[in-house]
Amino acid sequence: MRVTATLLLVAMAGLFVITQGMLGANPAWGYVHAFAEAAMVGGLADWFAVTALFRHPLGIPIPHTAIIPENKDRIADTMAVFLRSNFLTPVVVARRMREMNVARAAGDFLKRSGESGEGRFRAGAGELMVELLESLDPDRLGLQVKAGLARQAEKINVAPLLGQMLEAAIADDRHRPLIDGLIRWAGLALEDNEDMVRDMVQQRANSLIRWAGLDGRIANSVLDGLYRLLAEVLVDPQHPLRRKVEEGLQKLARDLQHDPATRAKVEAMKNDLLANPAVSAWWMGVWERIRHALIDTIRDPGRALGGQLGSSLSELGETLRSDPALQLQVNRFARRTLVGVVNRYGEQIVGLVSTTVKGWDARTVTGRIEGAVGRDLQFIRINGTLVGGLVGVVIHAVTRFI
Template sequence: MRLTATAMLVLMAAVFLFSRQYLGVHPAWGYVHAFAEAAMVGGLADWFAVTALFRHPLGVPIPHTAIIPENKDRIADTMAQFLRDNFLTPAVVARRMQAMNLARAMGDFLVKPPAAGPGGAQSRIGAGAAELFAGALESLDPERLGGQVRAGLKHQLDKLEVAPLLGQMLGAAIADKRHLPLLDAIVRWAGLTLEDNEAMVRAMIHERANALLRWTGLDERLANSVLDGLYKLLAEVLVDPNHPLRGKIEEGLEKLVHDLQHDSEMREKVERMKRELLDNPAVADWWQGVWERMRTALIAMARDPDSTMDGWFGSTLAELGAALQGDPRLQMQVNRFARRTAVGVATRYGGQIVQLVSETVRRWDARTITDRLENAVGRDLQFIRINGTLVGGLVGVTIHALVHIL
């Protein structure tokens, strides 16, 4: 745009010189000459005005030129004052936030973002949320984060009395007969363990038998009898739901359920075991390993394009958006929270934000602030030069015509 405005000024100068040679040929050349002359004057005047905002025209330090570089500190203070008076006062923030239904707008966007569809904003929201989640997990110190999670769990478990809870769970399982498969599995495991260690049992019986039993060979018969009896007992317990041993086990479990809930000594014993377990360094090391594997797996899932995590995030955000859309009470709560947060930020940090703006602009050198403002509004300023050239030419033609008419 600067080249265009300059080229138009040069063109008017060329037309001015060319038309001057033909003024006596025809009266029309006088109008052309007047247009070019006034256009040059208007273009040069507006070039001077536009240039004087940002620098000294032609490098000559004419008074009241290079206005922006010479007054950048005052501009910084004015910008900061404008920001303070129109945006960062608590009353202004509260009034503007009062008229906004931020929760509804957020819900509309989450339910149907712009350009939603395959590969559109909806999928980008999910992918962005997944990437943000992965980045947060990566940026945090793994050991410190794992320690904080472990400390939080430990704190919650310290406050939780587990003995009554275990008693209630065990009692509910017994009442629904859900413990019977576990009891059968324990009996089968005992039988298999006995079979695998049969040689050790025989050796123990042989070692404890006296010399007479070993000399007569009765120790072997005794071992066989003991093993056969144990196998028979386990088989009977397994196939007979009314076996007396099962009844004894049931009585023991019922007593355990009662003691866990009502016996202070048993509850204290369980609490002591819980505290010893939580304070055990081996448990802390185990949890750190578990947490690190969980963290690594979550990061891999979030960054895997074939994973459904980004879709899960997207669907979760869409559900949140639907809730924000359709629940006026939730909208009111979210809007109230947003309004209080914004007012709190303006009250507590408004002065610091304004000071940051002022100090940042003050720290800019004259060249920086000139370039930034000129890049922001320079195109429109060059239009002023173009318009000045054209308007000046039209004014020149008008004055030339009035002179001849009057």
């Protein structure tokens, strides 16, 4: 397409030279001559405009040319700010999480796990334990057990444990499915906000780009580039962006273990969960099933309790799937947790984009953007040549009959 646009410009120059000596032969040659002359002007002007976006025309350092290479770092920062302001914000994440039913998904998982459970309790404690369990008031016993577990849970620092688990998961590469899920979520978020992306790019385009009609194409190129980048990160385990995300997860693991502010927030969320009435009601139901299961097992040590536990898991999963109040509490907890992570670590996540683009050399940035826009750049030159020629014909006609 670049060759085609250049040959068209050369053809207009040749036509201009040929018709120069035929102007007196017939008035029609004047229109052809005017078309060729204006087409050359339009083609050269659009060639200059297109070239000035990516490099200095003819290698001459004319001011306000090579716009993209000269502003590479600013473009990187703008992309990072755009992502931070429009995607990784508590409002956007909360809205996206509000559309997801985490509790129902957990219920589906527990129900499947419960239906396939094969665990067995093979030890019994004797008839004395049975009598003890049957003689105690079930409600009081359940409340006492719950209170004891709550006291023990309050003493446990959950944040360091979570940090160690995350650190171990990263060491064993078990965190990669989570990163893949985040990448897919980012792709869905970008797909849902394509119009906003185009508006943002067009609003930030300078007058030269808008005059050349490139703002829309550049917006499409930015979207294509982001989709391509997400796809590359998804399929390439060694992609720099993926490594940056892993560094962010490693920092989160360290903060959970050593940062007092992070640990305090996790402890506050844990205490809120323990004090939730829905959790208390759920625990009482679980406790009753556990109590009856223990009694049955003690009386019949050879009986498999795997079915009981599987049934309990299935019932718990069914409760999560069908209880709107419990779903509301669990989903709210999950939403607050993820919003807190985004609010605290959003800057580091979007910083991956800025750091990566800044790390590219100017030729890489130019090549990727120019390759993404592709044929449309040369169609701008072709259209400029043809439109310029038509304008030249109109001007010639007007001047001839005035």
